[in-house]
Amino acid sequence: MKQTLLYLSILLLGWLLPGCVKNEYDLSKVDTDNIAVGGELVMPLGKVRIDLTSLLPGISSVKVDLPGTFPTLSFDIDAGFDTGILDQLDESTPIYITAAVTNCISEPLLATITFSEDENREAAPVVLFDKAQIKSADQGTTTLTTSLSMEEFRRLAESCMINFDFFTIDKQPKNDVEIMANATLQFVFSVQKSGGIKL
Amino acid sequence: MKKTPYLAALSVGVCLFSMQLPAQQLRTAYFMDKAPIRSSLNPALRPERGYVNIPAIGNIQFEFMSNSLALDNILYPNPNGSGLVTFLDSRIDANKLLNDLKDRNNLSIDLHSGIFGIGFYTGKSFWTVDVATHINTGVTLPKGLFEFAKRGSGYEGKAYDLKDMQIDLTSYAEVAIGYSKPVSDRLTVGGKVKVLAGLANTRMKFDKMHLQMSQDRWEVDAEGSLEMSINKLEIQNQIDEEDGSTYIDMDNIDVTPQGPGGYGGAVDLGITYKLSDNLTLSGALIDLGFISWSARNSVIGKAADHYTFTGFEVGDEEEINTGDFDKLARFRPVDARGMTTRLNTTLYIAGEYTILNDKIGFGLLSSTQFRTTSTFTELTLSANFRPINWFSASLSYSFIHNKFDTFGAALNFSPSWINFFVGTDYMFTKITPQWVPVSQRSANLFFGLSVPLKKGEQ
Numbered sequence: 001m002k003q004t005l006l007y008l009s010i011l012l013l014g015w016l017l018p019g020c021v022k023n024e025y026d027l028s029k030v031d032t033d034n035i036a037v038g039g040e041l042v043m044p045l046g047k048v049r050i051d052l053t054s055l056l057p058g059i060s061s062v063k064v065d066l067p068g069t070f071p072t073l074s075f076d077i078d079a080g081f082d083t084g085i086l087d088q089l090d091e092s093t094p095i096y097i098t099a100a101v102t103n104c105i106s107e108p109l110l111a112t113i114t115f116s117e118d119e120n121r122e123a124a125p126v127v128l129f130d131k132a133q134i135k136s137a138d139q140g141t142t143t144l145t146t147s148l149s150m151e152e153f154r155r156l157a158e159s160c161m162i163n164f165d166f167f168t169i170d171k172q173p174k175n176d177v178e179i180m181a182n183a184t185l186q187f188v189f190s191v192q193k194s195g196g197i198k199l
Numbered sequence: 200m201k202k203t204p205y206l207a208a209l210s211v212g213v214c215l216f217s218m219q220l221p222a223q224q225l226r227t228a229y230f231m232d233k234a235p236i237r238s239s240l241n242p243a244l245r246p247e248r249g250y251v252n253i254p255a256i257g258n259i260q261f262e263f264m265s266n267s268l269a270l271d272n273i274l275y276p277n278p279n280g281s282g283l284v285t286f287l288d289s290r291i292d293a294n295k296l297l298n299d300l301k302d303r304n305n306l307s308i309d310l311h312s313g314i315f316g317i318g319f320y321t322g323k324s325f326w327t328v329d330v331a332t333h334i335n336t337g338v339t340l341p342k343g344l345f346e347f348a349k350r351g352s353g354y355e356g357k358a359y360d361l362k363d364m365q366i367d368l369t370s371y372a373e374v375a376i377g378y379s380k381p382v383s384d385r386l387t388v389g390g391k392v393k394v395l396a397g398l399a400n401t402r403m404k405f406d407k408m409h410l411q412m413s414q415d416r417w418e419v420d421a422e423g424s425l426e427m428s429i430n431k432l433e434i435q436n437q438i439d440e441e442d443g444s445t446y447i448d449m450d451n452i453d454v455t456p457q458g459p460g461g462y463g464g465a466v467d468l469g470i471t472y473k474l475s476d477n478l479t480l481s482g483a484l485i486d487l488g489f490i491s492w493s494a495r496n497s498v499i500g501k502a503a504d505h506y507t508f509t510g511f512e513v514g515d516e517e518e519i520n521t522g523d524f525d526k527l528a529r530f531r532p533v534d535a536r537g538m539t540t541r542l543n544t545t546l547y548i549a550g551e552y553t554i555l556n557d558k559i560g561f562g563l564l565s566s567t568q569f570r571t572t573s574t575f576t577e578l579t580l581s582a583n584f585r586p587i588n589w590f591s592a593s594l595s596y597s598f599i600h601n602k603f604d605t606f607g608a609a610l611n612f613s614p615s616w617i618n619f620f621v622g623t624d625y626m627f628t629k630i631t632p633q634w635v636p637v638s639q640r641s642a643n644l645f646f647g648l649s650v651p652l653k654k655g656e657q
Binding site: 020021022023024025026027028029030031032034035036037038039040041042043044045046047048049077085096098188189190192195196199 | 270271274276277281282283284285287288289290293347348349350351352353354355356412413414415416417508509510511512513627628629630631632633635637
């Protein structure tokens with residue numbers, strides 16, 4: 001009697017356990033090829049800060065008399081920043097740029113901001129902003145956003161000139177326009193990546 | 200009918216003590232009057248007969264418990280085919296994982312191995328002598344860590360507070376002598392004194408881990424501590440090339456223990472009171488004790504660093520990129536001092552109502568374990584069957600910690616020559632082909648083999 005009950009219990013256990021086994025949870029078949037960490041990530045690439053004071057030593061402002069056309073203003077910059085981190089990213093990853101323009105001009109204008117390898121612009125410049133509206137200095141800081149391809153960003157990183165082309169918004173300003181010496185431009189470069197970083 | 204107020208009061212009392220989660224020892228066996236293991240749950244509970252555990256396999260206990268994570272939170276069926284993928288697979292929706300998580304997610308694995316054990320009656324007194332080893336491990340992971348892994352920063356940036364990450368491990372051996380005796384026809388008291396030899400104690404904890412991510416900077420602010428106590432522990436220090444400070448080389452830890460790293464003691468206290476012929480109340484405090492680890496076997500380190508990454512900087516005079524990400528987990532040695540760690544103390548409060556001349560009993564048990572990383576509470580309802588002299592069985596249901604799809608079972612066979620016990624609080628309703636529970640946040644398995652001795656005077 002005792003042994004029979006013992007055997008029956010073991011048989012019952014042996015019968016129940018296979019019914020509990022979930023073959024779809026076979027731990028020998030774990031696919032780890034698609035592991036990614038981070039979901040949606042925003043990652044800083046770097047900053048470029050330009051003070052016109054340093055680009056125009058001894059000059060308090062650049063005055064553009066009216067009426068007339070606005071000449072292209074080009075300044076030497078010391079770019080040449082390291083883009084090695086881009087090698088870690090997919091070549092199709094866009095680079096996002098946020099620009100903060102402060103105390104730049106005395107009247108609101110449209111501005112095209114480009115980076116070029118030389119003053120003569122023999123190589124096609126990288127257009128960062130095309131006729132973007134810039135607030136006047138007394139209207140506060142202008143924030144602009146855009147994106148570049150990775151190839152464009154690499155060219156920008158090798159640039160040594162920053163160029164400004166100004167245009168009137170809808171009519172000729174009443175007053176002459178001054179490019180303020182204490183203008184600052186800050187460009188923040190970042191990457192927005194979906195799907196996380198694959199491990 | 201007179202018992203109704205007692206049962207109601209017991210239920211309310213038990214519920215008041217039950218606040219969070221589960222597990223620790225085999226609660227299902229608490230009311231099994233023939234199982235030797237019951238005296239380890241409450242020293243005032245005595246098995247019907249004395250016993251001698253068969254060395255090494257006389258008493259083996261394995262437990263896993265978590266307040267949130269089960270295997271099916273970590274692994275998911277492949278959405279595009281057969282097999283499994285991890286929760287980090289980009290095809291797995293973050294909400295599938297995150298909805299089940301708590302703010303602090305605790306996991307622990309405990310192993311208890313009885314080396315020697317004997318229990319015997321002298322008159323009405325019941326004595327036990329046990330030699331055993333314990334390994335207790337615990338991990339605490341904040342929900343933010345999983346959220347970061349799945350969702351990242353978003354495109355607008357995000358801050359994560361990852362404080363209270365912790366890993367700890369304690370291992371010790373114990374020699375325990377227990378004694379219990381009926382004080383009256385209704386009241387039985389018992390106690391157990393344990394001498395403990397600490398084998399290893401390690402804890403790594405980050406009290407502060409703040410992660411801030413935005414498009415212009417990533418910042419991490421961390422403060423942590425490391426404590427290690429093991430006999431003959433030798434750790435090499437490295438020199439920081441930048442500031443000349445020393446830090447603990449985690450890759451160069453030499454452990455060749457030749458004895459305990461610390462000593463301690465603990466007591467178990469238990470009481471049972473037969474309120475009536477059918478109703479018995481009981482309570483116990485188990486592993487109320489500590490281990491004191493000597494300073495000469497201890498190493499203590501502190502980590503505190505701030506890391507900022509902004510990428511390249513052109514035009515700014517001051518350098519903004521600071522810190523070294525690797526340094527966040529560099530622990531600087533501080534003067535070693537003796538440490539005292541407490542055991543994972545468990546509080547049991549229970550009541551059992553029996554019918555049919557004690558052949559069947561219904562029990563309600565509240566167990567609360569006070570761990571170093573968390574407090575686990577479980578409420579267990581059990582039906583206990585004692586149909587014949589040499590066989591008993593219990594079925595239990597634990598409310599709080601098992602996603603409402605598991606139950607416990609324990610069997611005790613005690614023919615004249617052997618006593619065989621096996622039980623779990625979380626019967627495996629779904630297991631992998633490798634016998635790993637799929638959807639349970641807790642699992643335990645207890646096994647015992649002993650030779651029965653003579654019956655005692657109950």
